[in-house]
Amino acid sequence: MNPIEKLMTEHQNILRGLDLLERAAAQLERGDQVSPAFFNGMVDFIREYADKYHHAKEESILFVRMSEVGFSPEMGPVAVMLHEHIKGRGYVSELAKAGEKYAAGDRTAIPDIVKNAMAYAELLRAHIHKEDMILYPMAENALGEIGISLMRPDFDNVEHEKAGVEEKYVNMLDKLEREMIGTAS
Known part of the structure; x- marks a missing residue:
């Protein structure tokens, strides 16, 4: 699996988390109890898996490589993705504060x-749609197969430094999905 395919696979895990987050928020909104x-x-999943594991690869590896071939981090598609990462962190910070009060x-x-x-999930x-359908194909086109494969050692380093992160959070999603199904009426 090349680095772009790996990022897209990680997106599927993040989407699973978003499904769960939206379902729980909807339950709360209806007046149902949610632990x-x-x-x-x-919040832990988003911060540790989506942000420190996944977004870190994009920001410190993919976007850097894209900037080396002319994609500005200050304007254009890479800048938009970086801005959305920052905006998402703001929603998560507020979600964490509200979660502590709850x-x-x-x-x-x-x-x-x-x-x-809901705002975080929508964003x-x-x-993810923009990255999978627009940005990643742009990266593949601009960097070429060799450029993409040259990112592999950097991706491997992140995976080594964060050994067990993906397994931990995929298992957590599995558990939360089972619990959510168990509470569905």
Whole structure:
């Protein structure tokens, strides 16, 4: 699997997380009970897997390589992706704050959980679509097969430094999906 294919596979895991996040937010909005631990787990998944594992590869490897062949990090498609990563981090920060209040028994935090969870999911779904359908094909075209394959050692280094991250969070998604199915009426 080449580095672009790896990023697209990671997108599928992130989309699974977004499905769960949206379902839980909708349950809260309906007045159903959702464990505060769920939201803590999702914030952890987003920060550690989507951001520090996946986005880090894009930002420190792919986008750097793209800038070397003329894609500016200050304007154009790479700049848009970087801006969306930053915007997403803002939603996650607010979701984490609201989740802490909710965990402390403050039900007035529910609207903030719902708002930030849904906004983040909407942003990331569109973001992933743009990357998979537009940015990654641009990268493949601009970098070529050799340029893409030259990223592999850098990707391997990230995977080595963060050994076990993907397995941990895929297992967490599996567990949360089973729990979510178990609570569906």
